[in-house]
Structure formats: structure tokens, C-alpha cells
């Protein structure tokens with residue numbers, strides 16, 4: 019299996035190189051040169067298997083040649099051993115044809131743990147083999163950062179810097195990033211929004227001198243391995259509901275388009291996914307793009323679902339690449355227009371392609387709060403605001419096929435919003451009960467590439 023860049027000008031790489039490289043050297047994102055497929059029989063055989071076994075079977079074609087079956091099994095087992103739920107990703111029924119896929123039973127209470135715990139294992143194995151050390155820089159709107167810190171804290175050959183938008187993540191999210199005491203962990207509060215944090219991260223990757231000097235590595239969804247690990251739970255959910263003999267629809271609360279892109283990969287692998295529904299909060303650039311065929315950036319408006327306060331949706335580039343028949347030059351031009359002119363028109367053929375696979379909707383702040391309250395009353399399920407955006411949009415898209423809505427975070431990560439909607443302040447799990455008492459440690463930085471690069475150079479352990 020080879021991986022190629024969406025902008026067509028970077029070398030093709032194997033799996034481990036792709037994982038350790040992060041952003042392609044032409045500024046693009048790596049994708050598989052061809053998505054492997056599974057037969058209906060192979061998919062049917064997944065039903066009822068433990069999550070770890072499904073992960074091994076779904077991921078093997080992507081990693082084969084780089085990780086032996088025995089190694090992959092060992093690393094997958096280690097990745098999910100710390101999850102609180104035996105099913106890892108349990109399904110709950112919300113209505114006659116509507117199911118919630120709970121993805122918040124990992125160590126940091128968000129879906130990010132599914133991929134981050136696994137790439138933590140895979141990257142450590144790769145580093146042990148190569149003897150290298152790396153500097154991870156990540157950008158977060160709240161959840162990627164804590165998941166990355168949890169996966170890499172205390173490692174002697176890895177330094178971790180997480181850029182988060184100052185004042186724009188929940189207090190629990192911030193404390194998850196600022197309270198780990200290990201000296202390889204650095205939480206950096208940037209004066210800017212998530213888009214600016216992600217842009218500075220990409221700037222660092224595009225500065226090849228800096229990138230090589232510090233051994234820069236990425237654990238955002240820039241890193242394709244992150245997204246591939248997220249493909250697995252689409253298979254566990256769909257086969258539990260009757261796939262491959264039955265089609266399922268999926269609604270995904272969306273910001274950076276990584277989680278829904280994983281659903282698109284699952285579908286391309288042969289999983290019978292009907293509609294993939296993009297659910298956005300008031301930062302609805304993806305909903306507008308799908309509705310109008312034009313992508314135009316607006317201002318990032320803070321919301322009660324802060325992890326989705328994103329206007330520059332990195333992984334959209336990956337699906338556009340397919341929508342344009344894998345024409346890297348066109349993608350490079352579109353991404354330049356997004357950056358220089360604030361937007362671009364999607365060509366008619368590409369727009370048709372997108373509409374063939376994706377539906378979309380948005381939830382206002384009031385609709386999100388109302389959905390949290392209504393779902394609690396009707397089902398007893400307490401949703402986080404991101405999951406509530408998903409449920410609101412899914413309810414408008416229910417059809418004949420079972421609908422799976424992804425519940426992406428635990429309500430206790432957003433206690434203020436949940437309490438405002440329901441009067442209930444969800445408690446943190448006991449293992450995190452002292453989070454508010456732990457001392458915090460963070461560095462404040464301007465939204466400035468040079469300042470951030472200096473900080474990384476000075477604080478990383480050479």
C-alpha cells in the first residue's frame with residue numbers, strides 16, 4: 019500500500035513513513051493511492067467480534083508490510099486496554115430507527131482516544147525500531163490536545179507541544195492539557211482561534227528547515243493514520259445493525275472533517291453506508307459548501323460546542339481530491355484560493371460528487387441546548403453539545419435505513435453547557451475527580467510563527 023499527496027508534488031510513501039511524516043512536503047495531505055475493499059462475507063464476519071479484532075481486520079490492508087499481524091494485535095490490544103467500556107464503542111438506541119454510537123469511553127473522554135491511543139502505540143513501535151526522537155506539535159480546539167498528551171506523556175524520545183486557542187476551550191479540556199506534570203508536555207495558549215493554531219502548525223510543517231531540525235511529527239488528522247484508526251468504529255456500528263445485509267446512514271458532528279472522512283473511507287472499503295450527514299454548529303462552512311457549491315470562510319464564532327469552532331476544515335481537502343478525480347494541481351490551486359482569497363467555487367462535477375455522498379445540516383445554539391434537554395427527557399441519555407448537534411441534524415435526516423449518530427465526547431467535558439440545558443452538572447469519572455485541584459502549567463503565546471518556533475526550539479529536550 020502506498021500513500022500519495024492530495025497536491026501531487028510529494029513522494030509517495032509507505033504506511034510508517036506516512037504516519038511519521040504528517041503533512042506532505044508539498045503542503046498536501048496523504049491519502050491511500052487506492053482504498054482497499056472488503057467483501058460482503060468479510061464484512062459479515064465482523065459482526066459480534068471484539069472491537070480489537072475488528073480493528074485488526076479493518077486496518078491490516080493499510081499497515082501490511084510495516085507491522086506484522088502479531089505486532090498489530092499486540093499494539094491494538096494495548097491501545098484499547100485503558101477504555102472504560104468493554105464494547106469500547108457501545109451503541110445506544112435513541113428512537114425506532116436512530117442509534118447513538120458512544121465514542122467517549124477512552125482515557126480523555128472523547129472520540130480522539132480511539133485513534134490517538136493506537137497511533138501512540140504505532141509511533142512508539144516505529145521509534146523503537148528507528149532509534150529516532152521526534153517533536154510532536156499539535157493544534158487543538160480542545161479534544162485532540164488532551165488525547166495527544168495522554169498518549170505521549172512521559173516518553174523519553176518524544177516532546178509534545180499543543181497549541182490551543184486561549185479562552186476558547188472548556189475548563190475541563192484546558193485542565194486536561196495543563197495539569198500533566200511530565201516535562202515533555204507543553205500546553206501553549208495561543209492568542210487566536212483554532213484555525214490560526216492549525217495554520218501555524220501547517221506553517222511549521224511547510225518550513226522544511228525547521229521541520230527537519232526538530233524532527234517535527236503530527237498527531238492531528240493531518241496524519242492519515244489518525245483518520246484510518248477512526249474507520250474501525252463505522253464497521254462495528256454498521257455490522258451490529260445488520261450490515262452488509264442492510265445499509266446504514268451516519269450523522270457526524272463535524273469540524274475538521276476528519277471523523278466523517280473516516281466514514282467515507284469505510285464506505286469506499288465496501289461498508290454499505292447510505293448517507294453520510296455532516297452536522298455543524300453555527301460555524302457552518304461545511305454545510306454552506308455542500309448547499310451552495312462555494313466554500314467561503316467566515317469568522318470563527320465561539321459556541322457551546324467549542325471543539326467544532328472551525329472554519330478551515332483541513333480534511334475537506336482529502337474528499338475534494340477524490341471529487342476532482344485526484345487532480346493534485348486543482349487541489350493546490352483551490353487551497354491557495356482559500357488561503358489567499360478566503361474561498362473558492364467547487365466545480366460542478368466535484369459538487370455533484372460531494373452531494374452524491376454527503377448531506378448536511380446545522381444546529382443553532384438554542385437548537386443544541388433544546389436537543390440536550392429533549393434527548394435526556396425522552397431517552398435518559400445525557401449528550402455533550404457536539405453530540406447534540408449531531409442528534410439535531412440526524413433527526414431531520416431519518417429515513418428507512420437505521421441512522422447512527424456519533425456521540426463524540428462525554429457530557430462532563432462541557433458541564434456548563436449541559437447544566438444550562440438540563441439543570442444537571444455531569445460529574446467527571448472518579449479517576450479524574452481531582453482535575454480541578456491539580457496545578458496548571460501553560461505558556462501563553464502570540465499567534466506568530468517565529469515566536470512559536472522559538473518556543474519549540476527552546477523547550478524541546480534535544
Ligand SMILES: Cc1ncc(COP(=O)(O)O)c(C=O)c1O
Pocket residue numbers: 128129160161162239271272273274275276277278325326404405426427
Ligand atoms: C467532541 C468533538 N466532536 C466533534 C468534532 C469534530 O470532528 P472532526 O474535526 O473530525 O470533524 C471534534 C473535533 O475534532 C470534537 O472534539
Ligand SMILES: N[C@@H](CCOP(=O)(O)O)C(=O)O
Pocket residue numbers: 157158159160161162163237238239240273274276325326332
Ligand atoms: N476538534 C479538534 C480539532 C482538531 O482536529 P483533528 O482531528 O485534526 O486533530 C480538537 O478537538 O482538537
